Amino acid sequence: MTKVPTPRVIFVRHGQTEWSKSGQHTSVTDLELTPFGVQQMRNTGKSLIGTKGLHMIEPQNITHIFVSPRLRARHTVELLLDGVNETIKEKIPVVVTEDIREWEYGDYEGLKTHEIKELRQKRGLDQETSWSIWRDGCENGEVHTDVKTRLDRFIEGIKTIHRDAIANNITSDIIVVAHGHILRCLVARWVERELDCNPMLMLDAGGVGVLSYQHHNCDEPAIYLAGAFTVPVEEEGADF
Secondary structure, three states, X not given: OOOOOOOEEEEEEOOOOHHHXXXXXOXXXXXXXXXXXXXXXXXXXXXXXXXXXOOXXXXXXXXXXXXXXXXXXXXXXXXXXXXXXXXXXXXXXXEEOHHHOOOOOHHHOOOOHHHHHXXXXXXXXXOOOOOOHHHHOOOOOOOHHHHHHHHHHHHHHHHHHHHHHHHOOOOOEEEEEEOHHHHHHHHHHHOOOOOOOOOOOOOOOOOEEEEEEHHHOOOOEXXXXXXXXXXXXXXXXXXX
């Protein structure tokens, strides 16, 4: 039996909003995409997903899509799938889950980083250190341990799907559509890094990344660094 490609998680940050453009922290505020963000994600979908062997994802290999409940994320999913055949699209489970909602910013909702730092200093905080969301969290919002708990639960669910796919020799690409901070946290937790320090990762609005496993083994999660968008199974490196 020919071995199918190793399962993947393709994560996508939602398209541009007015607040992602301005640098304002956005968690529970339900903003729409800008006109640019709409076109951005429609074009990303056309480049990312297709059946001509030139795309990173073949639609028939998408076994699940997980999406944040926020409007900007749900609209992004619709735009990504805009060019997919309706018959195939109808078979793809799209699951809305709170586990990948954005890090809740609490009192810092709508503020820019420098405004948060000024606010905290006025409240007598950070007299010797500069605010870090990773270390300090958000007043009346979440701290890193809150985010870790829900992401670890989410990751275990993905691994269950992928273990079944490997056992049954089924190709499984899972798409995750969410937000800037939570997706950087997802990448960090995928490789079991703690969230109390900056993981030094960047992800712009509309950005795409890939998580997978070494040696076709779900117990060896890895960040898939830049490489070929399409890799024929028979040419896949043994060290993968």
